Amino acid sequence: MKLKFKIIGCMLSLVLLAQLIRPEEISSVKTKPVKRLAGVPEEVAKVLETSCFDCHSSQTRWRWFDRLTPVNFLVASHIRDGRKALDFSQWDSLATPQRNAMLYFALNGILSKEMPLSSYTALHPAAKLDQKEIDLLRNYLLNNVVSKPASVESNSNGADKPFMMEVKKSPNGIAYLPNYRNWKAISTTERFDNGTIRIIFGNPIAVEAIHEGKTNPWPDGTIFAKTAWKQQQGKDGSVYAGQFVQVEFMIKDVKRYAGTKGWGWARWKGENLLPYGKTVKFDSECISCHRPERDNDYVFTRPLDIRDLNKK
Amino acid sequence: MRLPFTAGVFPLIILLMTGCKPNTTDRINNAASITSTSRLPENPLEMTPMAVSLQPDAKTMSTLYGNGIATKRLRDGADYATGSVLYLVTWKGKADPDWFGARIPDRVTTIERISFDQNGQKSYAFFKGPAWYADTDMKEEERRGIILSIPIATSP
Numbered sequence: 001m002k003l004k005f006k007i008i009g010c011m012l013s014l015v016l017l018a019q020l021i022r023p024e025e026i027s028s029v030k031t032k033p034v035k036r037l038a039g040v041p042e043e044v045a046k047v048l049e050t051s052c053f054d055c056h057s058s059q060t061r062w063r064w065f066d067r068l069t070p071v072n073f074l075v076a077s078h079i080r081d082g083r084k085a086l087d088f089s090q091w092d093s094l095a096t097p098q099r100n101a102m103l104y105f106a107l108n109g110i111l112s113k114e115m116p117l118s119s120y121t122a123l124h125p126a127a128k129l130d131q132k133e134i135d136l137l138r139n140y141l142l143n144n145v146v147s148k149p150a151s152v153e154s155n156s157n158g159a160d161k162p163f164m165m166e167v168k169k170s171p172n173g174i175a176y177l178p179n180y181r182n183w184k185a186i187s188t189t190e191r192f193d194n195g196t197i198r199i200i201f202g203n204p205i206a207v208e209a210i211h212e213g214k215t216n217p218w219p220d221g222t223i224f225a226k227t228a229w230k231q232q233q234g235k236d237g238s239v240y241a242g243q244f245v246q247v248e249f250m251i252k253d254v255k256r257y258a259g260t261k262g263w264g265w266a267r268w269k270g271e272n273l274l275p276y277g278k279t280v281k282f283d284s285e286c287i288s289c290h291r292p293e294r295d296n297d298y299v300f301t302r303p304l305d306i307r308d309l310n311k312k
Numbered sequence: 313m314r315l316p317f318t319a320g321v322f323p324l325i326i327l328l329m330t331g332c333k334p335n336t337t338d339r340i341n342n343a344a345s346i347t348s349t350s351r352l353p354e355n356p357l358e359m360t361p362m363a364v365s366l367q368p369d370a371k372t373m374s375t376l377y378g379n380g381i382a383t384k385r386l387r388d389g390a391d392y393a394t395g396s397v398l399y400l401v402t403w404k405g406k407a408d409p410d411w412f413g414a415r416i417p418d419r420v421t422t423i424e425r426i427s428f429d430q431n432g433q434k435s436y437a438f439f440k441g442p443a444w445y446a447d448t449d450m451k452e453e454e455r456r457g458i459i460l461s462i463p464i465a466t467s468p
Contacts, residue, residue, distance in 0.1 A: 104413045111412055138412065165468065181386060181467060185361035187341065188375055190405060193413030197364050199375070199465065210340060229465055231366070236458065239366040241465035271468050293410065296339060300410050304417070305345040309355040 018069040023076035037091050039099065044140050048088065048106065051116050051127040055082030058089040065123065078117065085288040097194065100145045104193040105289065107137050112292035147195025149231035149239045170266035171277040177249060180225035186210065186303035196228040197241050200301050210303045217262070217297045222252040224301070244271060248286075250299070261287055261298050344403055344417040351439060356399030356423060362386050363462045366405075372421055374402040376462050386464060396428040400459050404443045419443035422450070426459055 037045040053059050055078045066075045083089075086105060094102065109115035110129060121128045167176035186202040202210070203223040209215050225247055232242030251257070251264035265283035267276035276282065290298045346357055359377035362385070366373050378385070382396035392398070402424075403417035420441030427435050436456050 108412050112410070141412075182360060182383075184358065185375060185377075187416060188361075188364050188373060189408065190366050190373055190415040191413055192415070197366065199361050199364060201361075213340070215339060227465070227467055229364075232463075234365075234463075237367070237369065238458075239368060240463045241364050242463075244467050247467060273468055300408075302339050302341040302410075302416065304357055305340050305342060305347070306357040307345075307347065307355060308358060309346070309352070 021069055023073050035092065037088065039096070040103070041140065043136060047129065047133045047136060051129055051133075052086075052106065053088060054124070054127070055079050055117070055120070056086045056088050057083070058087075063124070074119075078120070084284070100141075100147075101194060103137075103141060103145060107134075107141060108292070110134060110137070114292050141193070146192045147231070149195060149233040150242060151233045165273065167268065167273045168275050170268075170275045171282055172260075172264070172266065172280050174249070174251065174264050174266040176266075176268060176273065176275075177223065177225065180223075180227075180247070180249075183207075183225065184306050186224075186306070187301045190231075191228075195231050196245055197231050197239065198226055198228045200303075201225040201227070202303065206303075207306050210305055211307060215297070215299075215303070216295075217254075218252050218299065220253050222250075224250045224299070246270065246276070247273075261294075263298060341417065343419050346401070346420065346423070352423065353425075354397075356401050356425075359397075359399060360386070361465075363465045365462055367402075371405050372402050373405045373415070373417060374400050376400050376459070386466075389464075392428050392460075394428050394430060394432075398426045398459060400424045400462075402441075421445070422448070424455060424459060426456060 036042070037048065049059075054061060060075075060079055062072075062075070066072060086102065086109070088102075091099065091102075106115075111134070116127050116129075167178075169175050180201045180203075183201040183203050184207050185199050186206065187200045189198045189200070191198065201224065203221075203225075205219060205221040206224060209219050209222060226249075227247045228245040229241035230243040230245060231239045234240050246267055246269040248267040249265070251266075252262060253264065254262045257264045260283050265286040267286075268274065269276050287298070290300065293300050346352070346355055356377045359379055360383045361375050362378045362383060363376040364374065365376075377399040379395075379397040381393055382398055384390050385392060400423070401420060402422045403420055405415040406418040408414035408416045421443045422441055423439040425437045425439075429435060434456065436452055438450055438452075438455070
C-alpha cells in the first residue's frame with residue numbers, strides 16, 4: 001500500500017519538476033498580436049486567424065494544456081517549423097502578388113488535408129475548417145485573385161538575344177542546364193493563381209521512366225525543367241506565352257541529394273537567369289510546398305506518356 | 313485447427329498492407345496522352361515543344377510542336393524551312409487535382425499538322441481527338457494563319 005503511494009508521489013513530483021523545463025518560446029514572451037490581414041475581407045482573414053495563426057504567425061495563443069511539459073515542446077516545434085513554411089506576420093511587408101501567392105499556398109495546404117495539423121485540431125476543434133469556410137476561401141480567390149493576361153501583343157520571335165551568357169550557379173551549388181529546350185514536354189499548365197503558362201520538360205531518363213511506369217520513385221538521373229512565361233492576350237482572344245519568368249529544375253540523385261529528399265532543386269529567374277535563393281538552404285522552401293506530394297516522390301506533375309507509335 | 317487460421321491471416325494482412333500502397337500508374341496522365349496513330353504519320357508528343365496557348369472561351373489548351381528543322385526557329389527566330397513539320401495539339405483543360413490555381417490537359421480535342429514541302433507548298437491536315445465536339449469550326453485558311461502566327465515561347 002505504502003509503496004504504491006511512494007511511486008505515485010515520485011511520478012507526480014517528476015511531472016511537476018518537468019514543468020520547470022520549458023521551451024524558450026514560452027518564457028521569452030515573443031507572441032505579439034498580428035494585425036488583421038489587410039486587403040482581404042474580414043471573414044477570410046478571420047478563418048485564417050482562427051485556424052492557422054497559432055502556428056503560422058507570431059500570434060500564438062497558448063492554452064493551459066499547451067503549456068504543460070512535454071506538450072509545450074511539441075507545440076513550440078510546430079510553431080518553429082510552421083513559421084518557416086508560412087508566416088502571416090510578414091503580411092504587411094509583402095507586395096500584392098506575394099500576398100496572393102501566400103493565400104493560394106495556404107488554401108492548397110488545406111485542400112491537401114495536411115493543414116491544420118490533425119494533432120492540433122483534436123485539441124482545438126474551433127480551428128477545424130468546415131466546407132463552408134473552405135468554399136469561402138476558394139470563392140474569394142476565384143472571384144478576386146485570378147491573374148489576367150497582359151494585353152500587349154508580343155512581337156519578339158527569339159531573334160537577337162544575347163548568346164552564350166555566363167550563368168551563375170544556384171546557392172546550393174547546382175549548375176545551370178542549358179539544353180532543356182530539346183527535351184520533351186511531359187505536361188503543360190495554366191496557372192490562374194499567378195497568371196503564368198508553363199511547360200514541364202522531362203529529360204530522356206524521365207520519359208523512359210514514364211513509359212515503363214517506374215515513376216515512384218523516379219530513377220536517378222531523372223531531371224525535370226519547368227519554365228514559366230507571363231500570360232499574354234493575343235488579338236484573337238487566345239492567350240500566349242509572353243515574357244519569360246523563370247526556369248526551375250529538379251534533379252534526381254538519391255545519394256548526392258540525400259539531404260533534400262533525393263532531389264537537387266534550383267531556379268533561375270528572368271532573361272538574365274539570375275540564380276534564386278539567398279542561402280544554401282533556400283531549397284527548404286521548394287520542399288515545403290512540394291511536401292504534400294511526398295507519397296509521389298515530391299513530384300506534382302501527372303506526366304503524359306510519350307510513346308514511339310511506329311515501334312510495334 | 314490453429315495453424316491454418318494463422319496461415320490464412322498472414323496473407324490477408326500482407327494483402328491489406330500492399331493494397332493500401334499508393335497506386336503509381338494513375339499518376340500518368342493517360343487520358344491526355346496520344347496512344348494510337350491510326351492516321352497520324354508520327355506522334356507529335358515526341359517532337360520538341362515550341363509554344364503554348366490557351367483558348368479561354370473554349371477552355372482548351374494547346375502546345376505547338378516542331379521537328380528538328382522547325383525548331384531552328386526556336387534558336388534563331390528563322391522562318392520555317394522546307395522539311396519543317398509542325399503540330400498543334402489541343403486539349404480540353406481540367407482543374408489540377410493537386411493544386412488549386414492550376415489547369416492541366418485532359419483529353420485531346422484536335423491535332424493539326426502543317427508540313428513545309430518542296431517548292432514552298434504548305435500542307436495542312438486535321439485529326440479529331442477523343443474530345444472532339446462537332447460544332448468546332450475549323451476553317452483551313454484561318455487555322456493555318458493562326459498556327460503559323462503563334463508566338464514562340466522563347467527562353468534565354
